Amino acid sequence: MRKSLGPKPIIYPMPVLIISAYDENDVPNAMNAAWGTICDTSKIAIVLSHDHKTVKNIFLKKAFTVSIADKENVIPADFVGIVSGNNEPDKMKKRAGV
Numbered sequence: 001m002r003k004s005l006g007p008k009p010i011i012y013p014m015p016v017l018i019i020s021a022y023d024e025n026d027v028p029n030a031m032n033a034a035w036g037t038i039c040d041t042s043k044i045a046i047v048l049s050h051d052h053k054t055v056k057n058i059f060l061k062k063a064f065t066v067s068i069a070d071k072e073n074v075i076p077a078d079f080v081g082i083v084s085g086n087n088e089p090d091k092m093k094k095r096a097g098v
């Protein structure tokens, strides 16, 4: 039987996107974004907090990449979502499992 859950943000699965961008020294950084999806044939929508290092890089370079992690890279893919380049300048070198 159909049950109303009310207006909640609970459409699953939500694949985690890996958003990456370079800083002013062309050092790459990456982060997780679960709040993202395709929204047109040539567009995606992503909801990113402005204080992430990756987001600062996107505004700086006006460019970014979007990737989807595969099974082999699940540990480094998780790492980039829990460590910030704001606090860890060597984040991408230290990413776990690489």
Ligand SMILES: Cc1cc2nc3c(=O)[nH]c(=O)nc-3n(C[C@H](O)[C@H](O)[C@H](O)COP(=O)(O)O)c2cc1C
Pocket: 016, 029, 030, 031, 032, 033, 034, 035, 036, 047, 048, 049, 051, 052, 053, 054, 055, 080, 081, 082, 083, 084, 085, 086, 091
């Ligand atoms: C599973 C998962 C999903 C996330 N989704 C988002 C998201 O959609 N938007 C966002 O702003 N942050 C999201 N985050 C948080 C950032 O990925 C996280 O704060 C990251 O460390 C930022 O890295 P940076 O400061 O080096 O860019 C998510 C984190 C995880 C673990």
